Amino acid sequence: MSQALEAPAEASSPKVSSDSLNLEADVLVLGGGPAGTWAAWSAAAQGAKVVLVDKGYCGTSGATAPSGVGVWYVPPDPELREEARASRETMGGHLADRVWMDRVLDKTYENVGKLADWGYPFPTDDDGQPARRSLQGPEYMRLMRKKVRAAGVRILDHSPALELLADADGVAGAAGVSRQTGQRWVVKAQAVVIATGGCAFLSKALGCNVLTGDGNLLAAEVGAELSGMEFSNAYGLAPAFASVTKSAFYRWATFYYEDGSVIEGAGSARGRSVIARTLLTQPVYAILDQAPEAIRASLRASQPNFFLPFDRVGIDPLTQRFPVTLRLEGTVRGTGGIRIANEECGTSVPGLYAAGDAATRELICGGFTGGGSHNAAWAISSGTWAGQGAAAHARKLGSSARKRDPLGTGRATLRPTTSESASSLLDADAIVRGVQSEVFPYDRNLFRTEAGLSDSLVRLDSLWRAVQVRPAQFARTVVRSREAAAMVATARFMYKTAQYRPETRGMHKRQDFPALDPAQQRRLVTSGLDEIHVRPEGAELDAKERPTAAPANRSVSQALEGTASAAE
Amino acid sequence: MIELVSDSRCIRCDLCVKACPTNVFDAVPDGAPVIARQEDCQTCFMCELYCPTDALFVAPEADQSVPVHEQALAEGGLLGSYRAAIGWGEGRSPGARNDQSFRLLPLSAKKSPALKPTSS
Numbered sequence: 001m002s003q004a005l006e007a008p009a010e011a012s013s014p015k016v017s018s019d020s021l022n023l024e025a026d027v028l029v030l031g032g033g034p035a036g037t038w039a040a041w042s043a044a045a046q047g048a049k050v051v052l053v054d055k056g057y058c059g060t061s062g063a064t065a066p067s068g069v070g071v072w073y074v075p076p077d078p079e080l081r082e083e084a085r086a087s088r089e090t091m092g093g094h095l096a097d098r099v100w101m102d103r104v105l106d107k108t109y110e111n112v113g114k115l116a117d118w119g120y121p122f123p124t125d126d127d128g129q130p131a132r133r134s135l136q137g138p139e140y141m142r143l144m145r146k147k148v149r150a151a152g153v154r155i156l157d158h159s160p161a162l163e164l165l166a167d168a169d170g171v172a173g174a175a176g177v178s179r180q181t182g183q184r185w186v187v188k189a190q191a192v193v194i195a196t197g198g199c200a201f202l203s204k205a206l207g208c209n210v211l212t213g214d215g216n217l218l219a220a221e222v223g224a225e226l227s228g229m230e231f232s233n234a235y236g237l238a239p240a241f242a243s244v245t246k247s248a249f250y251r252w253a254t255f256y257y258e259d260g261s262v263i264e265g266a267g268s269a270r271g272r273s274v275i276a277r278t279l280l281t282q283p284v285y286a287i288l289d290q291a292p293e294a295i296r297a298s299l300r301a302s303q304p305n306f307f308l309p310f311d312r313v314g315i316d317p318l319t320q321r322f323p324v325t326l327r328l329e330g331t332v333r334g335t336g337g338i339r340i341a342n343e344e345c346g347t348s349v350p351g352l353y354a355a356g357d358a359a360t361r362e363l364i365c366g367g368f369t370g371g372g373s374h375n376a377a378w379a380i381s382s383g384t385w386a387g388q389g390a391a392a393h394a395r396k397l398g399s400s401a402r403k404r405d406p407l408g409t410g411r412a413t414l415r416p417t418t419s420e421s422a423s424s425l426l427d428a429d430a431i432v433r434g435v436q437s438e439v440f441p442y443d444r445n446l447f448r449t450e451a452g453l454s455d456s457l458v459r460l461d462s463l464w465r466a467v468q469v470r471p472a473q474f475a476r477t478v479v480r481s482r483e484a485a486a487m488v489a490t491a492r493f494m495y496k497t498a499q500y501r502p503e504t505r506g507m508h509k510r511q512d513f514p515a516l517d518p519a520q521q522r523r524l525v526t527s528g529l530d531e532i533h534v535r536p537e538g539a540e541l542d543a544k545e546r547p548t549a550a551p552a553n554r555s556v557s558q559a560l561e562g563t564a565s566a567a568e
Numbered sequence: 569m570i571e572l573v574s575d576s577r578c579i580r581c582d583l584c585v586k587a588c589p590t591n592v593f594d595a596v597p598d599g600a601p602v603i604a605r606q607e608d609c610q611t612c613f614m615c616e617l618y619c620p621t622d623a624l625f626v627a628p629e630a631d632q633s634v635p636v637h638e639q640a641l642a643e644g645g646l647l648g649s650y651r652a653a654i655g656w657g658e659g660r661s662p663g664a665r666n667d668q669s670f671r672l673l674p675l676s677a678k679k680s681p682a683l684k685p686t687s688s
Binding site for chain 2: 012013055056057059060061062065066070120121122123125126131133134135136138139157158179180204206207208209210239241242243244248295297298299301302303304305307308309310311312313476
């Protein structure tokens with residue numbers, strides 16, 4: 001096994017082949033987590049021919065499957081609904097929208113009911129009523145895969161999308177590669193739903209290593225806008241040695257220094273900054289010693305995976321201390337993502353829809369985390385709307401996608417447009433390490449300053465130039481290179497936007513502007529790639545700053561060829 | 569990270585090769601799958617859930633490989649322990665049916681006061 005770590009990854013990854021799997025669909029869904037499966041199911045329910053591609057395996061892929069989520073499931077009782085709407089409004093910096101909250105609460109209530117009808121084994125509460133505010137990930141996503149297949153959706157597993165296709169009428173499909181065979185795939189479609197999740201920068205937060213911001217890059221390359229990218233610095237609590245970033249139970253934790261004294265002010269909710277500050281200089285330990293005796297058995301029954309790492313190293317987290325860390329969850333629990341332009345979860349580009357964590361969740365939680373319940377409700381709702389919207393768009397276009405002749409829009413690592421030296425191949429792992437060293441540190445990303453942001457952006461801009469080179473044409477290398485480019489793009493969106501918000505609001509904390517500024521109570525919209533532009537929502541950019549799609553002037557087949565000989 | 573594919577338990581179904589979301593395994597003709605890209609493992613434990621014979625073991629250490637011994641894991645009841653906890657496999661009932669989150673995360677802070685920590 002240690003040999004596997006030392007051997008070049010290319011040695012165990014197939015070459016990208018010259019042939020391709022060519023398919024046509026009305027709706028193509030990128031991503032097979034909760035949002036993608038709801039999108040695929042709802043598009044198919046409208047009669048659309050649907051293809052769903054997933055980077056990994058639809059059913060295990062993404063942040064939900066290995067975890068489990070609370071759901072923002074609130075019965076239509078006026079008092080309960082009012083409390084639900086108000087719960088994150090202040091923490092979110094008053095950037096959410098009550099009309100969208102109501103839509104999401106209604107749609108989530110309806111669709112969680114569907115899950116019950118489909119056989120999800122909901123428990124019964126102490127009053128004998130079905131308890132529907134929690135979903136265990138493996139069960140939920142296994143069921144969603146089954147329903148999507150039964151609806152006639154064709155699923156391509158291990159088939160990451162590398163670029164969108166577009167023509168004069170807008171987005172018209174996507175192309176990618178199978179990681180397991182090296183065969184390329186091209187799906188022409190009348191509409192595309194991006195449901196590729198957020199960006200956690202390969203931090204190994206639970207289930208998050210497939211979430212590398214791919215959707216942000218795909219969307220920006222066709223000129224779509226992003227929103228809320230300053231709200232991108234969520235960190236999840238986990239045992240220091242493990243991946244299990246399930247933070248809910250830490251509400252019952254006491255946090256300790258090495259010497260056993262209590263860290264005053266440290267907590268899992270508002271005290272997370274104290275933990276981060278302490279971790280900058282020394283280890284932090286936790287014990288869940290405040291959990292009332294009466295609920296201790298319920299903890300294990302509710303989140304078996306929370307206890308898994310502890311059981312396997314022989315620690316009882318309720319009585320024994322263990323070191324903790326904060327792993328970056330970026331825009332997975334942060335709320336930034338592709339900007340939603342209409343009620344169908346369409347973007348500013350015709351034929352392109354966004355759902356789940358790939359889209360901004362500011363509409364329902366502003367600048368405060370969407371983690372725990374809101375993201376789950378948003379995935380269910382936005383997925384459903386995006387699937388329906390995409391199906392309606394396909395119907396409106398009428399004829400078949402087969403008649404379209406779209407071109408690839410991918411640039412970084414696929415069709416570099418700058419004249420960087422092509423004498424060396426892209427080193428994706430070096431790029432990834434470079435991005436991580438700008439976004440992981442708490443004193444850069446969690447505690448932000450103008451000096452820190454501009455300092456990081458100098459290096460991130462340099463990394464962006466460095467991904468304007470093609471990698472060796474092995475499946476893993478091509479995919480990892482594109483992920484690296486997406487992470488660089490996402491980090492630049494984050495920090496450029498953070499510079500445009502000189503205040504502290506939601507999770508965006510500026511050390512040099514520690515107060516909330518009422519004049520900045522508006523969302524920030526981000527666009528562009530080589531040049532990044534930020535504007536307050538409602539204000540227009542100058543004409544010369546408006547994003548435009550990259551000229552799609554080369555055929556799809558060219559994106560993945562050309563440097564193969566250099567790799568031999 | 570994934571540390572073990574038990575050759576004696578494996579039935580060559582290759583379900584782990586399919587189900588791993590980060591494509592860590594490679595199928596081998598007439599043999600048990602191999603851990604081909606251990607550095608890509610994200611320690612999500614999903615492969616264990618999809619293995620019908622509990623032939624896989626994911627160590628909880630996410631950032632470093634640790635040595636494991638199949639016999640010790642088996643004797644410690646750790647092979648398949650997560651699949652049992654989730655309630656997957658023949659003769660088991662889904663653990664989701666016993667999810668008691670409703671006792672931990674009250675619907676309304678007003679109507680049912682939050683479960684206060686004992687010492688605050």
